Amino acid sequence: MRSIIIPLAFALSILVCHIQAQDFTKLQWSDCGSPSAVISNIDLTPMPVYNPGPASITIKIELKKPVKTVGVNINIIRTVSGITLPVRCYIVNGANVGSCNYTDLCTFLKSIWDDFKPETCSPVLLDYGIDCTCPFNISPILLDLNNLPLDLPDASQSAASFMASGNFDIKVAVFEGAPLASPSYGCARVQLTVKQKK
Template identity: 30%
Template structure:
């Protein structure tokens, strides 16, 4: 037990958790089985550290999608917040939190009704609604601004988070894409 505690402390001070890439701003890993994966994440970063909201952040992504994604997958999102040294799941409320999506395309279609994809994605030729065709997904360091946080979510806006997103093919039940990360967020009440 003492060895696990020491490993956790040493990892957080000197680098990323075992198996994770430490960018200095967040820790992440592609958690899919490479032989079954349709989505391969090569690079992922968010800065600054911690992310301050409201505020600006820069996101970088380099990945490859090898199959078309339509209604063939389900998506599971796990969001956990560290409380007293233990990661605790954030419940799914209004499609935010630890949620299961039988049809992620339906969920993403909300972008069609609110003026389309965010400008930062559109400017880089990246779609945000289905279908997603096989392609290389590259987002160079790009600024996103979070202008406000809903009062109902502000209590969650500060802390260390563990986030895992996985896509499972409906017919085979195989995980076809997975990314997992740890990051810190700081809520600026004056923002």
């Protein structure tokens, strides 16, 4: 009996690693509790995402309450070569990177997105009252951003080098103020694959 169990366990572990290592060909998402928003769609193309390189994001979310100072709690799980590990919170040059609490989403976006400034703010964002200045001042509205172009930087050359490649399971919880200490605004979980452009 033992001679059968050992090879069976080995074969099962190889199968589990193979399943976990499969790349996503479409962004997977789910709503994990959004009392102040209705999430209808989240998409990121191409999938897998190649970095550095162009991509586009589609978001359809109805905001039921005004948005000003927003705190975010992010949890990232990364799978590479069948090995799944949580990404911890790093502090790089005084800023949080990874699975962290971010006390101000607007300031965080400014730090990672070069075009998130009034001079180069996307006209698409301006149409929704987002002028790339902080704090946010967004009224209740239906955000319907369709194929908003993004120019993804080379993650391997940044503080977020862990995002350069792998399969990711990311949970983003949004709060009205300090993360985890204030009322929840919304929550989304996304799963995606990132590959390093050669």
